[in-house]
Amino acid sequence: MVAQAKPPESSAGVKQVQPIDPEDPSNLRPLNLDTSLLSLQGGQRLMREADNAVNQQDYALAIRKLQESRQVFNQLSNFHQELASSFSGIDNRLAENLRSQAVETAQMRDEATYQLALAHRAQGQPELSVPLLVQIIRSQNPTRELGTRAYQQLFELGFVKLPYPRPSDAANVQPPADTGMNLLSLSGGRRLMQEASDAVNRQDYALASRKLQESRQVFNQLSNAYQELAASFSGIDNPIADSLRSQAVETAQMRDEATYQLALVHRVQNQPELSVPLLVQIIRSQNPTRELGTKAYQQLFELGFVRLAYPRPRGQSTSSN
Numbered sequence: 001m002v003a004q005a006k007p008p009e010s011s012a013g014v015k016q017v018q019p020i021d022p023e024d025p026s027n028l029r030p031l032n033l034d035t036s037l038l039s040l041q042g043g044q045r046l047m048r049e050a051d052n053a054v055n056q057q058d059y060a061l062a063i064r065k066l067q068e069s070r071q072v073f074n075q076l077s078n079f080h081q082e083l084a085s086s087f088s089g090i091d092n093r094l095a096e097n098l099r100s101q102a103v104e105t106a107q108m109r110d111e112a113t114y115q116l117a118l119a120h121r122a123q124g125q126p127e128l129s130v131p132l133l134v135q136i137i138r139s140q141n142p143t144r145e146l147g148t149r150a151y152q153q154l155f156e157l158g159f160v161k162l163p164y165p166r167p168s169d170a171a172n173v174q175p176p177a178d179t180g181m182n183l184l185s186l187s188g189g190r191r192l193m194q195e196a197s198d199a200v201n202r203q204d205y206a207l208a209s210r211k212l213q214e215s216r217q218v219f220n221q222l223s224n225a226y227q228e229l230a231a232s233f234s235g236i237d238n239p240i241a242d243s244l245r246s247q248a249v250e251t252a253q254m255r256d257e258a259t260y261q262l263a264l265v266h267r268v269q270n271q272p273e274l275s276v277p278l279l280v281q282i283i284r285s286q287n288p289t290r291e292l293g294t295k296a297y298q299q300l301f302e303l304g305f306v307r308l309a310y311p312r313p314r315g316q317s318t319s320s321n
Contacts, residue, residue, distance in 0.1 A: 040105060043072040047112055050119075059123050066116040073109035077102045110136050110146055117153065126157050127184035134225045137232050147232075157182065160229070161247070162240045186251060189218040193258055196265075205269050212262040219255035223248050256282050256292055263299065272303050279305075 037046075046069035053062035084098035113132050120128040133150040140147035142164060154160045159182075182188055192215035199208035226248035233241040259278050266274040279296040286293035288310060300306045 037072060038075065039072075040076065040108065043069045043076070043105075043108060043112070046072065047108075047115070050112075050115065054119065054122075059119050062119050063116060063123075066112050066119060070109055070112040070116060073105045073112060076105040077109060080105065106139065107146075110139050114146060114150060117150070121153070121157070126159075126182040127188070130154065130157065130159055130182075130184050130225065131221070134228055138228055142232055142236055154229075159185070160240075160244065162243050164233075164237060164240055166237070166240075184218060184221060186222065186254065189215045189222070189251075189254060189258070192218065193254075193261070196258075196261065200265065205265055209262065209265050209269075212258050212265060216255055216258040216262060219251045219258060222251040223255060226251060252285065253292075256285050260292060260296060263296070267299070267303070272305075276300065276303065276305055 037043075046065045050062045050065035050069065053059070053065060080098045080102035084095045084102060087095040087098065089095075113136055117129040117132040117136075120126070120132070133153050136150040137147045137154075140150070142148060142151055148164065151160070151164050155163050183192075192211050196208045196211035196215065199205070199211060226244045230241045230244035230248060233244060235241075259282055263275040263278040263282075266272070266278070279299050282296040283293050283300075286296070288294060288297055294310065297306070297310050301309050
């Protein structure tokens with residue numbers, strides 16, 4: 001006999017769950033801002049907890065709390081901005097109010113980011129501070145107080161060469177010397193390249209490859225950061241913008257040199273499939289007429305990836321047959 005499905009049994013004395021009536025005002029409660037994490041008050045509470053942790057020199061806890069508060073404020077700012085866009089042209093007063101909330105929470109996010117950068121610096125981790133400080137300057141603009149303070153931190157770390165605002169005797173003001181202890185620095189990237197060269201001399205190609213990948217990443221981060229800072233200062237302080245562009249070019253050159261060395265290591269390991277994409281990237285970045293671009297193309301020619309040599313030997317026709 002096939003068993004029949006039984007209807008649910010009712011239990012005497014058990015109260016049945018009633019659906020929520022959305023029309024009942026008592027069911028429409030706002031967020032409890034004192035306990036909700038996704039609120040301005042929730043983010044501020046996390047910042048106070050981080051401040052208490054700093055006072056107790058518990059930097060690990062402070063960093064965690066600041067990261068959480070930064071995430072909260074960033075979410076709030078994004079949500080308010082999205083809502084403002086949705087109401088634009090429908091209810092402009094409401095849209096402006098939402099934009100104001102987006103700006104307020106973005107400001108709190110940047111303040112949490114600044115405190116997080118200081119906590120990393122207190123722990124001797126400037127390579128974690130620098131990207132955060134660059135983000136603040138992009139968000140705030142160098143002329144605003146928080147943006148100026150963030151740039152001052154970069155100057156004290158030796159990441160930038162010129163102070164801002166520049167004093168009357170700016171020529172006599174020098175940034176701290178780059179000791180090479182900061183991994184996210186020109187000297188830090190060069191140290192990695194030297195370690196890679198030493199590994200190649202020992203024929204430890206696996207270690208050389210890893211060190212070159214790390215140095216390439218460092219130089220690429222540096223170049224991007226300097227380019228972003230240069231864009232932020234363009235039209236505000238052109239000498240600083242020009243100095244930053246020069247640093248962006250210098251670190252991009254070092255990135256391409258690390259990339260070339262990495263391509264050679266892959267070739268020595270008989271991995272041309274890893275060399276070719278790197279060599280193509282160098283040529284795109286450098287231009288074939290520059291020395292490093294020409295050397296990269298020569299490697300492609302030797303690998304048989306391209307058919308014609310460059311520069312062409314004398315007497316060879318430049319027209320295709």
